[in-house]
Amino acid sequence: MMSEGIHGIIMEAEWMMGHVKGKDALDAALIASAGCAEHFEIASYATAIAWATQLGYDDVVKLFEANLEDELAAEQKMSKLGGSKLFPKADKEI
Numbered sequence: 001m002m003s004e005g006i007h008g009i010i011m012e013a014e015w016m017m018g019h020v021k022g023k024d025a026l027d028a029a030l031i032a033s034a035g036c037a038e039h040f041e042i043a044s045y046a047t048a049i050a051w052a053t054q055l056g057y058d059d060v061v062k063l064f065e066a067n068l069e070d071e072l073a074a075e076q077k078m079s080k081l082g083g084s085k086l087f088p089k090a091d092k093e094i
Contacts, residue, residue, distance in 0.1 A: 009036045031082045038075040045071060
């Protein structure tokens with residue numbers, strides 16, 4: 001089952017693929033969408049960790065923390081990619 005939040009991010013990315021003109025501008029828009037998805041996942045794992053901690057599920061907390069670290073690493077990659085020279089080029093296409 002897909003959450004409504006992730007569904008909305010995917011729908012927005014699909015809209016951009018049909019409406020944003022210019023390769024660099026589209027790349028920038030899709031990187032931003034991927035960043036939104038990462039932030040959503042980070043928030044979800046942080047919430048799950050808090051709940052599992054409150055319930056005393058220490059083994060589950062460790063699993064969620066490992067997944068959270070993966071999501072944080074992915075978000076860092078998205079930030080570096082988005083902060084590259086891509087955006088000045090995209091700005092000229094919008």
